[in-house]
Amino acid sequence: MSKLRVHGFSISVDGYGAGPDQSVERPLGVGGEQLHEWLVTTRTFKQIYGKDAGTTGIDDQRAAQGFENLGAWIMGRNMFGPVRGPWPDDTWKGWWGSNPVYHAPVFVLTHHARPSIAMEGGTTFHFVTDGIEAALERAREAAGGRDVRLGGGAATIRQYLRAGLIDELHFAIAPTLLGTGESLFADLDATKLGYAVTEHVQTNLATHVVLTKRKT
Ligand SMILES: NC(=O)c1ccc[n+]([C@@H]2O[C@H](COP(=O)([O-])OP(=O)(O)OC[C@H]3O[C@@H](n4cnc5c(N)ncnc54)[C@H](OP(=O)(O)O)[C@@H]3O)[C@@H](O)[C@H]2O)c1
Numbered sequence: 094m095s096k097l098r099v100h101g102f103s104i105s106v107d108g109y110g111a112g113p114d115q116s117v118e119r120p121l122g123v124g125g126e127q128l129h130e131w132l133v134t135t136r137t138f139k140q141i142y143g144k145d146a147g148t149t150g151i152d153d154q155r156a157a158q159g160f161e162n163l164g165a166w167i168m169g170r171n172m173f174g175p176v177r178g179p180w181p182d183d184t185w186k187g188w189w190g191s192n193p194v195y196h197a198p199v200f201v202l203t204h205h206a207r208p209s210i211a212m213e214g215g216t217t218f219h220f221v222t223d224g225i226e227a228a229l230e231r232a233r234e235a236a237g238g239r240d241v242r243l244g245g246g247a248a249t250i251r252q253y254l255r256a257g258l259i260d261e262l263h264f265a266i267a268p269t270l271l272g273t274g275e276s277l278f279a280d281l282d283a284t285k286l287g288y289a290v291t292e293h294v295q296t297n298l299a300t301h302v303v304l305t306k307r308k309t
Pocket residue numbers: 101102103104109110111112115120121122125128168169170171172173177178202203204205221222223224225244245246247248249250252275
């Protein structure tokens with residue numbers, strides 16, 4: 094059965110997946126870039142962006158696992174970009190250039206309809222306006238038996254957690270405080286929702302934690 098997986102979602106010690114005031118200049122909000130230090134140094138991350146070298150070891154293994162056996166992605170509209178409200182035009186096509194890192198169908202949750210965008214390298218952005226379950230159904234169908242990765246951000250992951258639809262959630266706690274921003278676990282009781290910590294390991298740059306949904 095195809096799983097819905099979160100991987101490499103970086104949070105601060107106080108639980109924020111992005112800082113406040115997201116913008117074109119600060120995609121992760123104020124202070125948010127500190128969250129990804131464990132990731133951007135890895136060989137996996139550097140290879141994705143066509144660069145050499147990078148660290149190997151636990152951070153890199155965790156980054157690489159996030160790309161195994163994937164057939165489709167889901168993300169929230171704020172992860173896709175800084176445009177808010179109705180789309181003024183079709184100019185914005187994501188942060189990732191003409192050949193995005195996904196190489197698969199990506200289902201973007203939004204309240205504002207927009208035609209799909211086919212990019213180079215196999216990525217197509219589809220805009221889903223009828224909710225998280227519809228997005229998951231479409232992603233599963235597109236994934237053809239492989240897993241679906243839920244990229245983020247926090248607001249979108251929280252909805253899927255609340256609905257008990259995430260099978261596995263790997264997050265990396267960066268050794269920093271943000272104080273405010275987009276909280277991953279706000280107003281959620283993950284234990285009541287059936288989740289338990291099944292792995293944890295620490296590196297110099299992050300503590301990696303995996304939550305797994307108990308079988309019912
Ligand atoms: N820490 C990490 O590892 C990580 C990973 C990914 C992204 N990020 C960062 O996280 C931030 C984005 O996260 P976020 O929590 O602000 O937002 P988000 O989850 O990316 O997007 C939220 C938006 O998506 C749309 N949406 C979500 N659920 C919907 C639903 N059920 N129906 C219709 N539309 C829905 C709504 O937009 P509209 O109503 O405007 O359409 C909503 O405001 C960015 O700064 C990004 O860079 C961090």
